[in-house]
Amino acid sequence: MKNRLIMIFRQKKSVCFPLSGRRLLILLIMFSFVRVSAAGTFPILNNDVSSDAIESTKTMDQQLITGKITDAKGLGIPGAAIIEKGTSNGIVSDVDGNFSISPQGTSPVLVISFVGMITQEIPVSGQTQINVTLAPDFIGIEEVVAVGYGTMKKSDLTGSVYSLTPEKIVDRPVVNVGQALQNKVSGVQVIKQAGGEPGSRPQIRIRGTNSINTNAEPLFVVDGIVGVNNALYNINPNDILSIDVLKDASATAIYGTRGANGVIIIQTKRGVAGDTKVNYSGSVTLSTMLRHNYTVNTDQFMYLYEQAFTNTPKYGTLNLSKDFRGGRGTGDSWSDMPHLFEQVPQGGYFMDLIGNDGKYYKPRFYSDWEDIAFNNALSHDHHIDVSGGTDKAKLSLAVGYTDQDGLLMESYYKRWNIKSTADIKINDWLDLSTDINYVRSDRSRGDDQTRTISETWPLLPTKYPDDDIYGIYAGTWSTGRDFNVGENWRNIAYTMDQRDGYYLDNQFTGGATLNAQITSDLSFKTNFSVDARSLDSRWFNGTFQGTRKSDANGYNQRWFYWQSENYFNYNKTIGDHNFTGLLGLSWSENVYDYVEARAYNFPSDFYQYNNLRAGADTPQAYSSNARSALNSYFARFTYSYLGKYLLTATGRYDGSSKFGANNKYAFFPSIGAGWRISQENFMADSKVVSNLKLRASAGQTGNQEIGSFVTQQYINNTTVMFGNGLASALYPGSTGNDDLKWETTTQIDVGIDLGMFENRISVVLDYYYKVTDDMLFNLPLPASTTSGSAWVNYGQVENKGIEFELATRNFEKKDWSWDTRLTLTANRNKVLKLGPTGADVYVDTGAGNATSVYRIGEPIGTFFGLNRMGVWSTTEAAEAARYGRLPGDLKFEDVNQDGKIELLTDGDVIGNAYPKIFGGLNNSFTYKNFDANILIQFVGGVDKAIVHESAEDRQFVSGMVNRVLDAWRPDHQGPEVMVAQVRAGNAGARYDSYSDTHEIYKAGYIRGQTASIGYTFNDKWGMDRLRVYASFENFFLLTEIELEGYDPEGSSQDKIRSNIPNIDKYQYPNPTNYSLGVNISF
């Protein structure tokens, strides 16, 4: 404890001494008080009975009440809670559901509750035998859900909150929270951003994208720590007790400036009083690849090669006298390239390749690079937790290990999680809860090798056999230069041999919370937590058989976040009126440090990144530091009358260091109201409607997800080379902005919760409308006058949408049940204002990209490009000539008919990366001890940019996809032909590569996301419970049209844009997984 205090003190000292003094004082007061009271020297305290209870014992009329709690089938429910309302007097039903209790009040009311059942309140009214049948709560109306800084019963909510329980999270092997959430919650879009790459980070959007340039990810609150770094993939889903997704302003405004993108509150599992429990979950997963990206094989390649050189003489500066442009290293003829071609008798190959020696040849190698690069992968996952304790001290410890192997050679992800919690009752009014979490993950650092797979010649081997016939190539790795055309393209096995690197993520999160029950109505919580993370990376890039300088680097990124949150909670029922109140304040600070060292020109590949001093060139070093801080005050008030009329008001006054000196603080209010119509008398007896609630809310939230120090006007430094060495230099950096302020999102939400036939059918329907103003916009500025961009508050974005959830319990019989859950989301996004002139903002206009545009009236994620009309036909030669083109060249629509093709002038909107509708359909079945589950994912009204142009129009620069076989020929022309005539070198499409309609695919799909079947043994072999299961992930995929890529979902690694998903420039394939697993409880 002392150490921690010192740490806090040190941490603060550098920033703000007065505050640290104050904070220290608070903690000292608190801890001294705790010590005093715990030692029992506080004379007025009675240790065992709560003071409220003491008061009430005076008038108690003790009478023992007995009874039995049963379910609808008449089976006793063990472990149900029977509590006398308004007191701490309570008991738990025994193994048969029996209980006995002595009420203490004058007119006691018993509250009987059990997880998954609808709570009942029964006035004792003199009865001594009370038997209760609890009805199942299919829709979780009784669930207590987490809201910011507290919990609420779902029935009391006025906001749009979705709660996910552990059974729904870990019913199959999931590696991260994003996967657990995908298709489970309406309004929440989860995109496997980097396809199937192990350890990659999913993208999550709640109710659309609010902002162009900032991170639109939701805020993660994990065990009270607000904004946990990297929660999305560092948390082990097995550790999660509940996930609550806060969607509307009534729910999120309490998080003020960090609430605009929605909030995901994660509670992890904690110890429970009672017998010590041990749980183990384990699974083994085999990943395979079912979809292919077909490239030409060697014979197709040779055929195209001959075609290309027959076609090429029309063009430019190529040497027309011979096929081969290469030097002697590659030879002038088939006969000069024994490393690639072997002699055959005449007619021994499907085409005649005649060498300079007059003999016949054929290629030696037939490499299928996709086959070489991708392999089935075996992953496994283990998680064990131990928990238990007494009423005074509840403890838990969990250890998890995930070892995920990727389809691509040498790609992996490994993660270790350790977590421990303690909940200690210091005395009858003071509780202490602590959390300690440590995560370490190790991930392969590959660069975009997926492109290499499509663009390596099929006629190359990975490595030449060490045999004399291969001459100087014997025993060496192959590259594109070994054949006589094309780039120095190194095959993937070669590249993997020469490169090595990893990312190592270490994260410690933890904290302590003191909860003081000041009176039965009023409590005070104080929390101090830290989130310390470091990300290390190492990278080595070898000499590639002496063709480049080797280089290596290592960097470390370090974040340290602390928060201190203090708040009062008040809860009072007066008659039919219930009030709750929350008043709190928070301080937090985030410090970031970065250091990197690079070295070049190593004498040997031996050192890799382990000895940077071995590099011969002057090593380079970099470091940087940033800090941001928040200071906030927040309050919430709720009122409910008879549980029918509900009102919630929240407000947060937030100050952030990230904004300009003139705009540090802002206020974010919200209000929500609910009407539980089903509680009204006229509905109470309805046989059809069992639950009906109308909700409406409005409010504002903010967004501050920009970097630190962006309002500053910098003078940057660099080094300049002079004849006598390097000298330091200064030059203008950023164009600052002292007026930069919050981005504000105003949101209204109306929703209806409907339960019918005892809630066997339940519907949740929400409509929302959001407008984001003063958008944090990284305004692109003219390069002529500035360094390129500045953060300004410009622009407006609108999101509106409908969320629909339908849950039905189709069958509920003694031995079997069938549940269906459907979620549907439709979001419409539109840019309303943009920049001072409203000018379009283009992203990635260069060739080989998927260009996108931010344009007023169009949604975020809009693809932009030319209209590819096909290929100029022989009859259009005259028209083609107007563009300097020949028949066989690509034909684009010249929108303004000026005789020039120009991307920005002739281009237009050609697609959108966000779906119009998406959702999931989940069916679960149980039969006796069997359980089964099928989750179908569907996404519609979306486009994907599959930018495989580099393997299509640079035909003899590097390898090619087999679409090229369908290229234009004089005898094969027509509107359906989209690939230019094959020609040597870049002559094919003459790099007429633009972002265009040819690369845009309709990318709607239906995916069999998961199917699982399990069997549970109870009380067998010394185990309380043993469930074995098999699950299949990604077990089918139906796409709207045939796609050239591996998967409709996600982007390739180098095209991951924070707000423009679905750009595939050779994406990592999404595997199909077969898993076997067990869940065991002792």
Add this chain to the structure above:
Amino acid sequence: MNYKIKNNIALRFTMFLVIFLIGMSGCENFLEEVPTGNLTTSANLTSKEYGVSFANGAYRRLRDWTGGARDWGNQLPNTLEFPTGGSYTIEPHSQFDKYSTNQVTGDLLDNFNNQWANWYSGVQDCNLAIKMLPTIELTVADFNRYDAEVRTLRAFYYFCIVRYWGDAIMITEPVTNALASEMERTSLKTIYDEIIIPDLESAINRLPAGKSTNGHVTEDVARAILADVYLTVAGYPYQEVATNPTKNWCGEGSWQMQTYPVASGKDFLKKALTQLNALYGKYSLGTYDDLHNPAMNNKGEAIFQVQYSTESGYNNGIMQPSLPLLTKISKSDENGSFTPWVGYYNSYPVGDKRAKERQFFFTWDTNIDNVNDTVWFKDWPHIYKQYVADAVKTVNGSGLNWTHYRYGEILLSLTEVNWALKQLGESVSDNDIVKGINAIRARAELAPFTAGSLTLKDILSERAWELVLENKMLWDQRRTRKCVVYGNNEISAIQDFIGHQPQLFNFAFAPMNLLSPIPGNEIARNGVIEQNFGYLPRN
């Protein structure tokens, strides 16, 4: 007991309230931003070392001269050679294809964008230094020197800008308001008259005298630039703009004057002569090998060079593009994109030493994997001026400086200026006319010219041969509006720019080709800028 319990609750509440209230009162500077890794404009920057650093900042962008154009094998020097019609790529390359078919737009990959950003950001670097230097505690001598260095460089960046795009955005101090950063262009004549010429003129006397031995600007450097500036403004487009300075020449593209020399430019020619004479005789011509020998960086005939080294990150980027495509003569990439057109090569006179093997060009080299194996590329001679043996045969990168001005060019300009003055009626001695060009010809082992028979074609031919692939030909075409016609062992003619069709191109030059298109990015971001006549995209 009751009393005590209530007291207890009151005490608890009071205690937590006190804690809460203490927490309420924050501290003033908790939300203040204090950047630690970078200086801000509000930092105290008055000490002397900052002065040196600001002055150095002005050199920052010079290194990008041989930087990449975001396309395999295309570097920025290519973009200054392709438009002349004298250079091509061995690989049929889309960018070159667009030049040769007149399909160039402001969005041609990022080529123009990079030049635009590099040169303008050079201007911005200089502007910051010019603003800050007076606030720094410097001796008068130091201030004068740094200020003059920076102004010389700003003049150089602007000189590139106006030659490439014509009218320019005129900024002489840092732009601090993001919302006031969109600006219109100012007449190129104003940029010359108010920035380039006065800055250079005022710099010359404040700079350290003599040669630059390490890349820093000296008096000689400023004189070389100023001489070129005078020679350029004595020609086009300055002299045509001067006929009607208020007309929107670049937007309308109504260029028509084609006579060279221009009579109205005589005064500038005289001023050029003064600067050239000041340099004449101070340097000597070495061997052609010196031109690609890193050991001769800043030595020999070098006057103003961009400084490179073999250090990673400071390499000259044009060497790999100048090697024949994929011939395996080098350890590293061979792009074959910075290559004189074979017709250009064939125009060298019989006996010209420059055209001989391994002088300015080479047609063979040894296989990198086998020194006994000779790789020939006779049909496509490649430029040898960037060939650094150590860099070709290892992976260390070229540390050869890029030459902006060398004595050879000064000699040729001296001849041109003297010749032009004589054409315009000044009395000039025969020796003054031919002394420059004949020194060049002597080194090339060609017969000397006599003043009486010397023609503009001779002068421009000699420049084309001597300065091949030194990024000079585009400027020559534009300032003289004359183009050479490559023949067999001769430059067969000079033609007017407008109407000239390079043999490599499928179109004849029109007035629009006298300027280059403004990058698409700038058009998209700067709502008030006007595109040059004939080009896309437009605002």
